[in-house]
Amino acid sequence: MGLQRIIVTNAKGGCGKTTITTNIASHYARQGKMVRLFDHDTQGSSLSWIKRRPESAAEIVGVDASKNSDHRLTRSWQMRVPPETDIAIIDSPAGTDITELTMLFQQNDSVLIPVLPSPIDIHATAHFIKELLTTGSVRQRMIRLAVVANRVRKNTLMYHALERFLFSLEIPFISSLRDTQLYTRAIELGVGVQEIPTVRSKTDREQWAPIFRWLETPVVTETARITPLFNRHEQ
Ligand SMILES: Nc1ncnc2c1ncn2[C@@H]1O[C@H](COP(=O)(O)OP(=O)(O)O)[C@@H](O)[C@H]1O
Numbered sequence: 001m002g003l004q005r006i007i008v009t010n011a012k013g014g015c016g017k018t019t020i021t022t023n024i025a026s027h028y029a030r031q032g033k034m035v036r037l038f039d040h041d042t043q044g045s046s047l048s049w050i051k052r053r054p055e056s057a058a059e060i061v062g063v064d065a066s067k068n069s070d071h072r073l074t075r076s077w078q079m080r081v082p083p084e085t086d087i088a089i090i091d092s093p094a095g096t097d098i099t100e101l102t103m104l105f106q107q108n109d110s111v112l113i114p115v116l117p118s119p120i121d122i123h124a125t126a127h128f129i130k131e132l133l134t135t136g137s138v139r140q141r142m143i144r145l146a147v148v149a150n151r152v153r154k155n156t157l158m159y160h161a162l163e164r165f166l167f168s169l170e171i172p173f174i175s176s177l178r179d180t181q182l183y184t185r186a187i188e189l190g191v192g193v194q195e196i197p198t199v200r201s202k203t204d205r206e207q208w209a210p211i212f213r214w215l216e217t218p219v220v221t222e223t224a225r226i227t228p229l230f231n232r233h234e235q
């Protein structure tokens with residue numbers, strides 16, 4: 001398998017971009033994949049998470065791709081991905097200009113959009129997705145988009161409102177991650193939730209499984225897309 005690029009983004013802050021980025025990075029690093037994490041956020045939360053990683057944990061290479069990073073390096077140099085990389089994962093800051101964000105997009109990227117169950121987050125995300133879908137570059141470059149509900153408490157009115165919103169979108173709603181201190185703890189420890197030794201949480205594994213399945217679903221190629229499902233003459 002060649003390089004896979006994953007971008008975690010939403011214009012809204014605090015929705016779980018860094019949490020999802022770091023958990024995906026740790027999952028693939030644990031599988032022995034060469035993971036490179038590009039942190040575009042000037043707060044550098046993903047990079048400091050990598051610095052806190054225990055020595056025994058699978059290696060993840062961090063790249064400071066934020067505006068604070070060394071200006072002698074050009075953007076394209078920062079974004080250079082060495083050929084041995086299996087997974088390039090990009091953590092983006094809140095409030096990124098949509099044009100600037102879509103400039104990052106490359107052919108066949110997978111874009112994950114976390115959303116919290118709150119009216120402000122739902123409105124901000126609806127606007128963000130609409131902007132993304134109307135920029136054109138998403139369709140032209142065959143970018144795959146999906147949403148993930150985060151910090152979910154099932155059976156709450158707000159979660160039902162979020163679900164209704166997510167199912168109304170044109171893009172797939174692939175999973176809901178529960179609200180648990182484990183995520184905060186994992187960030188502190190420089191690990192993913194599945195790397196916390198005492199935790200063998202079935203619930204979290206089940207909630208992450210559809211996300212990895214979606215990420216690993218082969219991208220539909222141009223030729224495959226135009227192949228008709230049935231040959232009319234055979235019906
Ligand atoms: N599923 C979750 N359960 C509990 N806390 C979470 C969850 N996801 C994120 N958080 C916490 O919410 C805060 C914001 O998450 P973060 O990933 O930093 O968001 P962003 O990168 O989008 O700003 C952090 O304190 C994080 O630990």
Ligand SMILES: [Mg+2]
Nearest residue numbers: 017018041045
């Ligand atoms: Mg962040």
